[in-house]
Amino acid sequence: MKRADVNFLQYPYILWAGLFIFIPLVIVLWYSFTVAGADGDAVFSLENYERFLSPVYMQVLSRSAVLAVKSTFICLLIGYPAALIITRLPRMWRNTILLLLVIPMWINFLLRTYAWMVLLGRRGVLNRILEFFGLPGQEWLYTETAVLIGMVYNFLPFMVLPLYSALSRIGKETIEAAEDLGANRFVVFRRVVLPQSVPGVIAGITMVFMPAVSAFxxxxxxxxxxxxLIGNLIEQQFLYVGDWHFGSSLSIIMMVVILLTMALVSLYDKGASLEGGNLW
Amino acid sequence: MKKPCTGIAVLILFVPLVLLTLAGCSKETQIVLNVYNWGDYIDESILDDFEKQSGIKINYETFATNEDMYIKVKQGGTKYDVIVPSDYMIEKLIKEDLLAKIDVEKIQTYKYIDSRFLGLRFDPANQYAVPYIWGTFGILYNRTKVSDPVESWDILWNPKYAKQILMMDSVRDSLAVAFLRLGYSLNTTDTAQLTEAAELLIQQKPLVLAYVGDNYKDMMVQEEAALSMCWSGDAVFVREQNADLEYVIPKEGTNLWLDCMVIPKSSEHQEEALRFIDFMNQPEIAQRNIEYLGYATLNTAVFDLLDTQTREDPALYPPGEVSSRWEVFADIGDANVAYNRIWTEIKSR
Structure with missing residues (x-):
């Protein structure tokens, strides 16, 4: 069959993308550059973006970014060794562990997060355990730590899975070759495993950072x-204030932040592989 | 690219659409009344009864916030016949000419409505809104955890109860508490007064355990906190779950809130909408509804039917003098922007 014969198969997707991705984006963009005029008509304006530049909103953005970076970093810190360990397990164990990692994702996001309220609450499971051992109960819930825990918990699989797939693709023979040439385990990791897993790291970081920065x-x-967080601010504009214009401009700003981060990360990716080429 | 394929794809997508539209048109003989209400805000069996009695079909939809509802009604394309917005939102809808006038003569059961809830500022001449449910807000507290007398909003600023206080995750309600404490109007748009209230809330923030929505009820029942802002209707519900909880309307005053039935101008079935409103006010129907909801009735006939215990419950039916210290929310118009900015400021601290 010639390629051209199956081209029509892409039309449903093009139509889908046009109707539900492209057109809505244009509408959001249009809203973000207009404000409601005196008679209810939309008037072109940069006011929404100007408004965003005030300290209050910048603070919201920076808090979101910092929290997202923190949770991405923690996910990487936990996820990398976890993925590495999984790849070293016997096949049967490997699949079981991967399944266990994915199963929580079948449960509704809201429910999973709500469950943490039961665990972290003042009279929650965690404090009861502490009290059982005679330790004073702590204030866990409604702190930034709780938000961080919730984010890491929810987004960890998005870090582990791409890392696992990158790490499991590394050929055993390259590691063995390095060992034969006298490299100790640390050197093997630093010079063979780590450089080859960079695509997985990049994928993991993007997949965690994106939902983390927009979490509400x-x-x-x-x-x-x-x-x-900026996600809450957007929710507030749409659901409680009814200012779709400002809400839209916030959404656009968030998209720009995500795009910039991805560009930055992929730049580092290229830099790393270039550097790798030079070094090794 | 081959043209015919695009044609087929378009056809495949549009034919069902056209068919659906046609199918929708062919059954126009049955009148359908579109009712738009808050989530879980009616005994739904009442809707079935109305359908049986009147032969009118009801299409029941719900919303979560006034603003949500407003955007849907304002943008058009919807054909709601009866909606149940709150006081300040009704004022806004009237200002924007989105509501149809209601001829109260046509509502026989209108006479049952307590006159205290008529002629309020959002609809001074009773031309647009028929009150549905009313209530106040106050402080819900746990008797075993609060040793001081709870009689003033000041207690929500008492450092003794640090991290034991819940506030509402809602701009107007939380700011209202600050305004009440400062003795200002709940509808002030004065910049100096707003700033003062904002400072008060920022000062309070370290003491606040969380800014909450509906889940404050569970949290108070499970004793996660000692003090919380609370709506009168919810107070009845939580007291049944935990006997240590008590509801008080502080001495500085409170907010009187009302949700009313209104008919949008775009409604095509205004006569039937009136019939529905009339039906909802029939004493036996209103009684069933109020017993299901647990809120306070504004139907005088229903009030007379209540048992003494309910009737004398100060949470639901506060003593008469409270009515001199309550204020209804008004539409604050452009000041909304300032309000929300303040809220963002408080919450981003």
Whole structure:
């Protein structure tokens, strides 16, 4: 069969993408560059973006970014060794562990987050355990730590899975070759495993950072509404204030932040592989 | 690219659409009344009864916030016949000419409505809104955890209860508490007063355990906190779950809130909408509804039917003098922007 014969198969997707991705994006963009005029008409304006530049909103953005970076970093810190260990397990164990990692994702996101409220609450499971051992109960819930825990918990699989797939693709023979040439385990890791897993790291970082920077349910539930993130701000504009224009411009700004981060990360990716080429 | 394929794809997508539209048109003989209400805000069996009695079909939809509802009604394309917005939102809808006038003469059961809830600022001449449910807000506290007398909003600023206090995750409600404490109007748009209230809330923030939505009820029942802002209707529900909880309307005053039935101008079945409103106010129907909801009735006939215990419950039916210290929310118009900015400021601290 010639390629051209199956081209029509892409039309449903093109139509889908046009209707539900492209057109909505254009509408969001249009809203972000207009404000409601005196008679209810939309008037072109940069006011929404100007408004965003005030310290209050910048603070919200920076808090979101910092929290997202923190949770991405923690995910990487936990996820990398976890993925590495999984690849070294016997096949049967490997599949079981991977399944266990994925199963929680079958449960609704909101429910999973809500469950943490039961665990971290003042009279929650964690404090009861502490009290059982005669330790004083702590204030876990409604702190930034709780938000961080919720994010890491929810996004960890997005880090482990791409890392696992990158790490499991590394040929055993390259590691063995390095060992034969006298490299100790640390050198093998640093010079053979780590460079080859960079694509997985990049994929993991992007997949965790994106949902983390736009998260709003986690901070509302586990942060007790005390930590306003950009996701919450957008929710507030659409659901409570009814200012679709400002809400849209916030969404655009968030998209720009995500795009910039991805560009930065992929730049590092290229830099690393270039550097790798030079070094080794 | 081959043209015919695009044609087929378009056809495949549009034919069902056209068929659906046609199918929708052919059954226009049955009148359908579109009712738009808050989530879980009616005994739904009442809707079935109305359908049986009147032969009118009801299409029941719910919303979560006034603003959500407003955007849907304002943008058009919807054909709601009865909606149940709150006080300040009704004022806004009237200002924007989105509501149809209601001829109260046509509602026989209108006479049952307590006159205290008529002629309020959002609809001074009773031309647009028929009150549905009313209530107040106050402080819900746990008797075993709060040793001081709870009689003033000041207690929500008492450092003794640090991290034991819940506030509402809602701009107007939380700011209202600050305004009440400062003795200002709940509808002030004065910049100096707003700033003062914002400072008060920022000062309070370290003491607040969480800014919450509906889950404050569970949290108070499970004793995660000692003090919380609370709506009168919810107070009845939580007290049944935990006997240590008590509801008080502080001495500085409170907010009187009302949700009313209104008919949008775009409604095509205004007569039937009136019939529905009339039906909802029939004493036996209103009684069933209020017993299901647990809120306070504004139907005088229903009030007379209540048992003494409920009737004398100060949470639901506060003593008469409270009505001199309550204020209804008004539409604050452009000041909304300032309000929300303040809220963002408080929450981003």
């Amino acid at each position: 349910v986690v901070s509302a539930l586990l942060g007790g509404g005390q930590y306003m």
